[in-house]
Amino acid sequence: MRDILLSVASPETLSWVGFLVLAAGLLGEVAILVEPFESHWTHKPLGFGFAAIVLIGYVIGHIGDDAAGEKSAARAAKAEAELTSIRTPRMLAPEKLDKLRTCLQSSPKGKVYIRPAMLDTDGPQLAKQLEDVFKETGFDLVPWPEGASLSWSRAGIFLIVHQLTGVPQHITAIQRCLFAVDLEARGEVDQKHPEDAVSIGIGPRL
Numbered sequence: 001m002r003d004i005l006l007s008v009a010s011p012e013t014l015s016w017v018g019f020l021v022l023a024a025g026l027l028g029e030v031a032i033l034v035e036p037f038e039s040h041w042t043h044k045p046l047g048f049g050f051a052a053i054v055l056i057g058y059v060i061g062h063i064g065d066d067a068a069g070e071k072s073a074a075r076a077a078k079a080e081a082e083l084t085s086i087r088t089p090r091m092l093a094p095e096k097l098d099k100l101r102t103c104l105q106s107s108p109k110g111k112v113y114i115r116p117a118m119l120d121t122d123g124p125q126l127a128k129q130l131e132d133v134f135k136e137t138g139f140d141l142v143p144w145p146e147g148a149s150l151s152w153s154r155a156g157i158f159l160i161v162h163q164l165t166g167v168p169q170h171i172t173a174i175q176r177c178l179f180a181v182d183l184e185a186r187g188e189v190d191q192k193h194p195e196d197a198v199s200i201g202i203g204p205r206l
Contacts, residue, residue: 011067018061025053089122090205092129096181103177104137110170111140111197115160117151123202130200139170144199152203157185160199164189171198 009017028049092100114131116123134141159175161167164187178185178200185200193199 009064011064011071013064015061015064015068018057018059018064020057022054022057022061025051025055025057028053090126091122092126092181092183097129097133100177100181101133101137103180104133104139104174107137107173107177108169109138109140110168111142111194112170112174113142113144113197113199114202115144115149115199116202117149117204119151123204127200127202142197149201152201154188154201155203155205157183158188158201158203159185160188160190160193160201162189162191162193162195167198168196174198174200 112134114127114134116127118124131141157178159171159178161171175185175187188201190199
């Protein structure tokens with residue numbers, strides 16, 4: 001019954017409907033109590049009917065209230081999880097660092113720029129982790145000649161390349177390894193970017 005009711009009406013609507021039905025049943029009960037002819041044959045059937053209406057109203061309202069409470073609790077839990085995610089730095093766990101290191105170790109090598117947005121609180125921290133891994137695995141890690149970026153208009157992790165087709169092998173390998181540790185680095189074209197290199201841009205959180 002609960003699933004059927006919730007499939008046709010929202011929890012809030014059920015709460016109001018339950019309240020109205022319950023109120024109608026209670027008013028009916030009161031009307032019977034003040035009826036002057038208690039011996040009339042309709043007295044008992046009406047009393048039973050209004051009692052049933054009270055019960056139905058209570059059940060409907062209770063279902064609505066419970067579902068609304070569950071909905072509110074779910075929203076609160078989601079908001080808390082999002083807040084925790086925002087406060088937690090985007091750092092790679094040790095096991096993911098090991099996985100990234102292993103993947104890059106056997107990959108073709110080439111020139112890499114790692115460019116975090118300096119205004120992002122955790123961007124430089126993640127950049128430092130990546131820098132250490134790329135240095136350990138033999139990549140040619142060089143500073144961006146134009147200096148650090150203050151901010152990025154694009155969120156998340158992304159790869160800046162000269163073009164999306166015919167890229168050097170080490171760029172394809174880097175993207176594959178980043179995806180393997182849940183860093184979904186999509187390609188971003190900048191025709192002024194050096195053709196033989198890739199920039200790993202670290203923008204604000206998604």
